[in-house]
Structure formats: structure tokens, C-alpha cells
Amino acid sequence: MKILVCIKQVPDMESRFKPDSQGTWFSEADLAFRMNEYDEYAVEQAVGLKELLGDSADITVLSIGPDRVVEAIKKALAMGCDRGVHIPDAAVHGKDPWQVASAITAFSQGKGFDLIFTGMQSQDRGSAQVGITVAELLGYACASTVVGFEYLEGSVVVRRELEGGGKAVVRMPLPALVTCQLGLNVPRYPTLPNIMKAKKKEISTVSLGELLKEGPLAETTSFYPPAKSGGGIILEGDVAELADRLIGILKEKTTVMR
Amino acid sequence: MKALLVCEYREGKLLDTSYELLAFAERLGADTAIVLVGDAANVPRYSGKVHLAHVAIYGEYNPDLHKELILAAVDRENPDYIIFQHSSYGWDLAPRLAAKLRLAQVSEVVAIAGDGFEVGCCNAKMRRTVKPSTAKAVITIQTGAFTPQGEPQGSPTVEMLDVAAAGKVEFIGYEPAEEKDIDLGKAEVIVSAGRGIGKKDNVPIIAALAKAFGGELGASRPVVDAGWVEHSHQVGTTGQTVSPKLYVACGISGAIQHLAGMKKSDFIVAVNKDKDAPIGEVADVLIVADVMPFAQALTARLHK
Ligand SMILES: Cc1cc2nc3c(=O)[nH]c(=O)nc-3n(C[C@H](O)[C@H](O)[C@H](O)COP(=O)(O)OP(=O)(O)OC[C@H]3O[C@@H](n4cnc5c(N)ncnc54)[C@H](O)[C@@H]3O)c2cc1C
Ligand SMILES: Nc1ncnc2c1ncn2[C@@H]1O[C@H](COP(=O)(O)O)[C@@H](O)[C@H]1O
Numbered sequence: 277m278k279i280l281v282c283i284k285q286v287p288d289m290e291s292r293f294k295p296d297s298q299g300t301w302f303s304e305a306d307l308a309f310r311m312n313e314y315d316e317y318a319v320e321q322a323v324g325l326k327e328l329l330g331d332s333a334d335i336t337v338l339s340i341g342p343d344r345v346v347e348a349i350k351k352a353l354a355m356g357c358d359r360g361v362h363i364p365d366a367a368v369h370g371k372d373p374w375q376v377a378s379a380i381t382a383f384s385q386g387k388g389f390d391l392i393f394t395g396m397q398s399q400d401r402g403s404a405q406v407g408i409t410v411a412e413l414l415g416y417a418c419a420s421t422v423v424g425f426e427y428l429e430g431s432v433v434v435r436r437e438l439e440g441g442g443k444a445v446v447r448m449p450l451p452a453l454v455t456c457q458l459g460l461n462v463p464r465y466p467t468l469p470n471i472m473k474a475k476k477k478e479i480s481t482v483s484l485g486e487l488l489k490e491g492p493l494a495e496t497t498s499f500y501p502p503a504k505s506g507g508g509i510i511l512e513g514d515v516a517e518l519a520d521r522l523i524g525i526l527k528e529k530t531t532v533m534r
Numbered sequence: 535m536k537a538l539l540v541c542e543y544r545e546g547k548l549l550d551t552s553y554e555l556l557a558f559a560e561r562l563g564a565d566t567a568i569v570l571v572g573d574a575a576n577v578p579r580y581s582g583k584v585h586l587a588h589v590a591i592y593g594e595y596n597p598d599l600h601k602e603l604i605l606a607a608v609d610r611e612n613p614d615y616i617i618f619q620h621s622s623y624g625w626d627l628a629p630r631l632a633a634k635l636r637l638a639q640v641s642e643v644v645a646i647a648g649d650g651f652e653v654g655c656c657n658a659k660m661r662r663t664v665k666p667s668t669a670k671a672v673i674t675i676q677t678g679a680f681t682p683q684g685e686p687q688g689s690p691t692v693e694m695l696d697v698a699a700a701g702k703v704e705f706i707g708y709e710p711a712e713e714k715d716i717d718l719g720k721a722e723v724i725v726s727a728g729r730g731i732g733k734k735d736n737v738p739i740i741a742a743l744a745k746a747f748g749g750e751l752g753a754s755r756p757v758v759d760a761g762w763v764e765h766s767h768q769v770g771t772t773g774q775t776v777s778p779k780l781y782v783a784c785g786i787s788g789a790i791q792h793l794a795g796m797k798k799s800d801f802i803v804a805v806n807k808d809k810d811a812p813i814g815e816v817a818d819v820l821i822v823a824d825v826m827p828f829a830q831a832l833t834a835r836l837h838k
Binding site for chain 2: 509
């Protein structure tokens with residue numbers, strides 16, 4: 277069983293975002309980066325499946341991006357992936373989902389991956405496109421927004437999450453791609469011994485130029501904070517004082533204190 | 535300009551969000567046609583053309599077949615835009631269509647911007663304007679961003695759609711959402727815990743604040759996924775939709791899927807250490823503070 281996991285590195289979402297010099301994405305100054313949350317579920321599901329299948333399963337983890345993304349690849353290796361592939365691209369933020377998907381597809385072509393795991397969406401771009409587009413380009417069966425996953429001899433049964441919390445249960449033959457949703461599993465923390473072991477795992481580099489022959493289909497023309505809706509009051513200061521002030525406001529503006 | 539609107543049908547019903555597609559198309563100034571995998575008894579109230587495929591034949595979830603059906607409607611209509619809801623149905627199908635037709639896709643549009651479409655990014659903290667480079671485009675719109683005005687009216691002309699194709703994905707069935715052991719809908723006050731509370735041990739402190747208000751405990755999704763709070767307390771698109779007199783969001787960033795479940799509350803208080811957290815957009819009062827000490831101070835004051 278050959279498995280591919282696609283991961284993206286994203287900034288900590290609690291950061292302050294400022295536009296870069298072109299005004300089309302965020303400036304990376306002062307930002308801390310980590311693995312996209314949705315992709316942690318993807319890595320965990322792949323590693324969990326390998327534990328079930330034993331050593332016959334081999335997991336490649338791939339990321340396109342600047343050199344810092346190697347940190348995310350190392351984390352995935354420490355979680356249990358077997359080999360890493362870094363496709364260096366310092367300007368990946370300027371590629372549209374179609375180009376990212378085309379590059380992943382070109383990498384995967386002819387490698388015979390039985391299963392591909394991606395996140396449902398990236399937290400910074402949030403397009404929810406790359407995984408499904410890869411499946412479409414490779415001609416793989418695909419289900420998105422997966423919160424339950426079971427492998428059954430040559431096929432997978434997955435639970436797709438629906439609005440309201442219900443689920444649709446679907447079966448797919450291999451090869452297949454699933455996009456992983458929050459809550460699919462509980463991603464493990466890499467242990468120290470596994471971090472040490474991961475240091476010996478191979479991370480190969482493939483050049484983007486060899487893979488990407490496609491231009492963008494869409495462009496970002498600007499990046500900016502949302503228009504302030506206004507109206508709301510912002511309070512800062514000492515907690516005890518804040519509590520008093522809030523109670524005053526609630527007494528005046530709501531009926532819940534009566 | 536023409537837009538093909540892909541309406542949604544689930545568990546035997548046309549989804550009301552389908553009308554948001556019409557509201558968006560109107561905002562675009564586009565002529566419209568609809569494509570629907572559904573049944574003749576449940577077509578939208580609309581005076582235009584509906585390309586209808588029988589759900590009995592094509593199923594409610596069969597993305598490969600639905601893609602082929604939409605492509606057949608695209609052939610008939612030659613639309614400039616193919617428009618979906620950004621929903622479990624829409625975000626699943628849109629990239630398949632876009633890839634097949636080699637068109638730009640713009641996801642989760644919240645507004646029409648000067649030279650393109652406005653979409654959220656960075657967990658809703660920021661916005662981007664995305665401009666398709668292709669002459670035509672596939673678009674998904676954020677649920678609730680384009681509300682229809684007035685009651686929808688009319689009866690469409692229906693043209694049947696059929697394709698000969700096989701799907702790779704086999705739909706087995708639906709699983710209902712977990713039983714709710716509490717109905718947050720009846721609570722006058724809801725105090726919700728988010729990831730910002732830091733750890734499971736802090737949940738009782740937030741629950742005590744809820745109790746001090748005579749209200750119920752709510753939660754954001756990560757807190758539920760981590761097993762800190764039962765799913766029945768989850769607020770949002772995949773939890774409950776609530777509109778209490780007072781909603782207090784403790785350490786919740788304000789992702790769209792959470793906002794969708796609580797933004798209609800009469801009065802919203804958010805407690806967050808991040809002044810820029812998107813929850814601020816809907817909050818009547820944003821308390822910029824460390825949530826646990828504040829929650830304890832507020833509980834103590836309420837008990838006085
Ligand atoms: C299809 C889909 C459906 C979803 N359905 C739901 C749903 O039904 N409900 C839901 O809630 N989410 C849902 N989500 C997830 C949603 O996108 C967000 O990931 C989630 O709401 C984030 O929860 P949070 O705000 O608690 O955590 P985070 O986004 O991590 O935010 C934590 C917040 O706490 C603040 N904070 C941290 N420490 C402190 C401190 N000490 N004091 C004060 N503040 C602090 C931070 O500044 C931050 O704003 C869904 C996602 C998808 C893709
Ligand atoms: N630069 C990248 N490198 C590898 N995988 C990626 C990259 N960008 C996106 N992905 C994958 O595609 C998923 C969806 O991303 P997006 O379409 O940007 O929301 C992510 O969760 C990742 O699994």
C-alpha cells in the first residue's frame with residue numbers, strides 16, 4: 277500500500293496579519309509557522325492505517341513551499357510517515373490552487389499511490405480545492421470533509437460530514453483521495469525517540485520546474501482586513517474592573533440581569 | 535452574462551439555501567438557469583429554466599454522476615458562471631467542475647468586489663480579492679452572505695437531464711447527527727468555551743459562569759473534538775444554531791462556522807486576548823483579556 281499525504285505549513289492563526297509589499301498576501305515578518313491543522317488529521321489517519329497494515333504500507337509526505345516547510349515535513353516524519361518530499365518554492369503563496377494541485381498531480385503520476393490524504397482546507401487560504409482537484413486530475417475516487425475512515429480490503433468506507441452534524445457514509449474503491457476534516461482522529465504528538473528516529477528518514481527535493489507546467493487560473497489582487505462593522509465596544513484593563521463594567525452594560529442593554 | 539446555479543437537495547427536500555444562489559446572481563446582474571438533481575415535486579419557486587435530473591436515478595450524493603449532469607447543463611446553457619453554495623455539497627463538486635472545464639474557481643465568496651470577488655482568509659481574520667483569469671469561472675458563495683429579498687415566487691420550465699455514466703463513489707446511507715441531550719435553543723443565556731480556555735480542567739469554570747447567569751454551557755468545535763465538552767453543546771454549522779438573549783464567547787476566534795450558529799443572538803459578549811479576533815465583528819462588547827481570570831472575576835461579581 278503506497279500512501280501520499282499532502283501538507284501545508286501555515287502561520288499561527290492568532291498572529292496579527294499585515295499585507296506584504298505587493299499587497300496581495302501577508303508579510304511573513306514576525307510570524308510563526310506550523311502544520312495546517314487539517315493536515316495533522318491527514319497525517320494521523322495515514323499513520324494509523326500503516327499501524328493497521330504493518331510494514332507493507334509506505335507513507336510519503338509532501339509539501340510545496342519555502343525552506344521553512346521542511347519543519348512541517350519533519351514533524352510528519354516524527355509522527356510516523358516514512359519519507360519526505362520537499363518541493364521548494366519561495367513564491368508558493370502566489371500560485372493558485374490549480375497550480376498547486378497540478379504540481380502535486382505531476383509528482384504523483386505514475387507512482388501508483390493507492391491512497392492520498394489531504395486536509396479539507398488550508399487555514400490561511402481556505403480554498404478547499406487542492407485535494408479534490410488532484411483527485412480529479414488523477415482520475416481517483418474522492419470524498420471530501422471526512423470525519424470517519426475505515427479501510428476494508430481494496431476499498432475505503434468514509435463518513436462525510438454534513439451541515440447540522442449528520443453524516444453521509446460512502447464507499448470508494450482504491451485508488452482514492454480523501455480530504456480530512458477536523459475531528460477525524462486525535463493527532464499524536466511526536467515522542468522524543470520518534471523525533472530522533474525521524475532524523476534518519478530521507479527528505480528528497482524535487483524541483484517545481486520539473487512538475488509545474490500550468491499557469492494560474494485566478495489571481496489575488498489584494499489582501500486587506502475586513503471592513504470594521506463598528507457598533508461594538510472594546511474594553512481593556514484590569515479583570516475585576518472589566519467584570520464590573522460588563523455587568524453595568526448588561527444591566528443597561530439586556531434583560532438577563534433582572 | 536449568464537449564471538448556472540446548482541441547487542441542493544437533501545433527504546427528500548430542496549434546501550432553502552438554494553435561494554441564496556438566486557440572490558447572488560441578482561447582485562451579479564446575471565441571467566440565470568438552474569440545475570438540480572432532485573424531483574419534480576420539489577423544484578424551486580422560480581420563473582426560469584430548471585434542468586432537472588431524477589434523484590431516484592442519480593442519488594443525492596454521487597459526485598462523479600452529478601458532475602456529468604452539471605456538465606450536460608453547462609453544454610446547454612453555456613454560462614459565464616457556475617455557482618454553488620460553499621457547503622458540503624458545493625465545495626465537493628465545484629473543484630471537479632473547475633478542473634474538468636479548466637476554469638478558475640473562487641471559493642466562499644462573501645461579496646462582489648471591484649475587480650473580482652471578496653473571500654475570507656487566515657481563519658476569517660483577513661480578506662482577499664480574487665480575480666478569475668479565465669473568461670468563465672466556478673464560484674462557491676458563503677452561506678448567509680447573500681440573503682434573498684422577499685418570498686421566492688414563480689414556477690419554472692423544467693427540462694429533464696440524463697447522462698450515461700458510472701460513478702466511483704457508492705453512497706451507503708445517512709447517519710443522523712448525535713442525539714441532543716440538551717436543547718440550547720431554549721436557553722436565555724449561553725456561555726461558550728473555545729480553545730482559548732486552554733485545557734479541559736477549565737471547562738467547569740466556564741460552566742460555573744454559565745450557571746451564574748442562569749444559562750447553559752455552549753462550546754466551539756475544537757473543544758468538542760478534543761472531548762472536553764459533549765457534542766450536544768456545540769454551536770455552529772455542524773452543531774446547534776442558537777439565538778439567546780445573551781451569548782458570551784470565551785476564547786473563541788469567530789470562524790464563520792461558529793458565527794453561523796450564534797450571530798443572531800440578541801447581545802454578544804466576546805472575551806479574547808486578541809483584539810483582532812474576527813469574533814469582534816459580531817460582538818456588542820469585546821473584552822480584551824485573559825479569559826480564565828476574567829471568567830472567575832465575572833462569576834464572583836454575579837454571585838455578589
Ligand atoms: C465544515 C466545517 C464545519 C465546522 N463546524 C463548526 C461548528 O459547528 N462549530 C464551531 O465552533 N466550529 C466549526 N468548525 C471549525 C471552525 O472553522 C473553527 O476551527 C473553530 O470554530 C475554532 O474554534 P475556537 O474559536 O474555539 O478555536 P481557535 O480558532 O483556535 O481560537 C481560539 C481563540 O482563543 C483566543 N485565546 C487564546 N488564549 C486565550 C486566553 N488565554 N484568553 C483569551 N483568549 C484566548 C485566541 O486569540 C483565539 O481567538 C467547522 C469547520 C469546518 C471546515
Ligand atoms: N503548498 C502545499 N503543499 C502541499 N500540500 C498542499 C499545499 N497547499 C495545499 N495543500 C493541500 O491541499 C489542502 C487544501 O488546501 P487549499 O485548497 O489551499 O484549501 C491542504 O489541506 C493540503 O493538504
